[in-house]
Amino acid sequence: MAQYHPSEDLLAGYASGAVDEQTEALIAAHLTFCPACRRMVTEHEAIAGALLERESAPSASVAGVAAILNASPSRAPSTFNEPPLGTLSKIAPQPLARYVYEKTGEADTEGLNWTFYGPGIKRAILVGDEKGALVRLIKAEPGAVFPDHGHGSDELTLVLTGAYRDQTGRYATGDVQCAPAELSHQPIVEDDGVCFAFVVSEKPANPKNITAKIVQRLIGR
């Protein structure tokens, strides 16, 4: 059961249809793992439904209702295609696998464009570029240590498989880490499995002091 959840603000935004698509995909994936947050969203929807009733409204058109009642029952099929089920759906809940598929055309994790991010760590950028990855999947081998990095802005990480730790806690499958812009951390992946994570940020995570550290090591300080 997930220990770390999206903020109430985000869940309300999800319920009202106001969060951006990547955050929506992340929250829907967390909800797949988290019955407690599903209940929260249901409550937010109930509040929105009750508010809808309180809207003042002019009278409805007679033609509108007639058009519905007189229409033939056959309906045009949905214009949205379901993605093929690939290995992506072994590591990600459906709404997230579908999101990744829509962004990349890939249904398999192996088919994604993985690039080096650190020893034992790869990332596949879904939205953005090398300078500013807004949305990406991370794949980290057991025991991998992330470069120490700060965040240009708030960042949400959903753990899909495996687990990692930093100074704020231990994050495992289903957990959402809300890293505020001011957090500087160095996550360490646990030894017993590959850690896949889905990360959404508004601005790039700027690998802080990487050059400084290398220099320090070289000069033995």
Place this chain on the structure above:
Amino acid sequence: MQLEPEPTVTPITQRAANRLHRRDQHSVRLEAVRKDRCEASFRQLYDYYAPRVASFLRQKGVEDRISHEIMQETMTRVWLKASQFDARKASASTWVFTIARNLFVDYVRRRKRAEVDFNDPMLVRDDVAGPDVRLDATERDDALKAAIGKLPPEQSEVLRLIYLHGMKQQAVAERLSIPLNTVKSRLRLALEKLRRLMEHA
């Protein structure tokens, strides 16, 4: 200062009897559409919800012609998919809201809204509140509506901007020309009241 009288405890059988009468009329009509394809009930639902859904969409900045189209599609789904309505899970208003919201999101994104798939093998099931122990949603939502009606107007205005307009807290603060912390405290006070009520409905 006068103290509120203690709420009187109603015997359980009495409560069960009241439950039927207290059900909101829209959910009752939607039940009639679901079970009997009752056209008269649907007309009443249309009269009630169509203008409200259109107004909800206009507030989100959707232009008139398109908000009319999404509204009409929302009501079409209410008519055609009434079989999916489950009064234990949601009242009529909540159900209609979610349909309109989903169509709105689909429209602005040109992609289907990301939602939990209940057939997902990864789904962690809810073992706390099965349908048997859960409160009837229409009953809960009746209490909720009454409670929202009793909130101070400045609190319900914040709720409205957040839940219907879909505004972020910062945007609400700018719209109302009040500090962000005031938005947060109004929201928190309102939600605390509503939560207490939903738990005790």
